[in-house]
Amino acid sequence: MGLEEYRKKRDFxxxxxxxxxxxxxxxxxxxxxxxxxxxxxxxxxxxxDGVLKSWAVPKEPPLVPGVRRLAVQVEDHPLDYMDFQGTIPPGEYGAGTVEIWDKGTFELQKLEAGKIEFSVRGNKLQGGYILIHTGGKNWLFLKRKSTA
Ligand SMILES: [Mn+2]
Structure with missing residues (x-):
């Protein structure tokens, strides 16, 4: 909707x-x-949108441009999950160990149907990244060449 209506009504x-x-x-x-x-x-x-949109990436996330990673979208996680580390007990969903590999902030740069462009400030991940929906739960996760 933008600010057009707000601005149209006013003479600044x-x-x-x-x-x-x-x-x-x-x-x-x-x-x-x-x-x-x-x-x-x-x-x-x-x-x-108030949750952690989540993707499981079977290989280490790309640190350089030109590397494409499959990213399988999984269920949204609560914001609290941001700080979770620990061991999920045997027999439970996702059983195993969870460690924080990287953490930081990002700016959403472009959000279209099937495309999310964002710029990341983490320790390992830095600069421009993109997620491209390829079908079903599958996305491609890659680092952009220009790090806007
Ligand atoms: Mn997992």
């Missing part, structure tokens, strides 16, 4: 109300868990 030469701007650089948190379950994988989790 005559009112001291703010013209306003759409803030797109809101910082959000992300975490990557290294999860040694029956199969080792990394869980990428991005704070979006």
């Amino acid at each position: 030469n005559k009112t001291t109300e703010p013209m306003g701007e759409i803030v797109e650089n809101e910082e959000r948190y992300f975490v990557v868990h290294r999860h040694q379950a029956s199969h080792l994988h990394w869980d990428l989790r991005l704070e979006m």
Whole structure:
């Protein structure tokens, strides 16, 4: 919807109300868990819509451009999960050890159907990344060449 209607109703030469701007650089948190379950994988989790959108990445997340990783979307996790580390007991869902592999903030840069572009400030992950939906639960996770 934007701010067009708000602005159309006001003459900013005559009112001291703010013209306003759409803030797109809101910082959000992300975490990557290294999860040694029956199969080792990394869980990428991005704070979006009040939850952690989550993807299981079977290989180490890309640190350089040109590496494509499969990322399988899994159920949203609560924001509290950001700080979780520990051992999930044998027989329970995801049994195994969960460690924080990387953590930091990110800016959402572009959100389209099937495409999420974001810029990351973590310890291991830095710069521009993209998630591209390829079908079903499958996405591609890659580092962008330009790190805007
Ligand atoms: Mn997992």
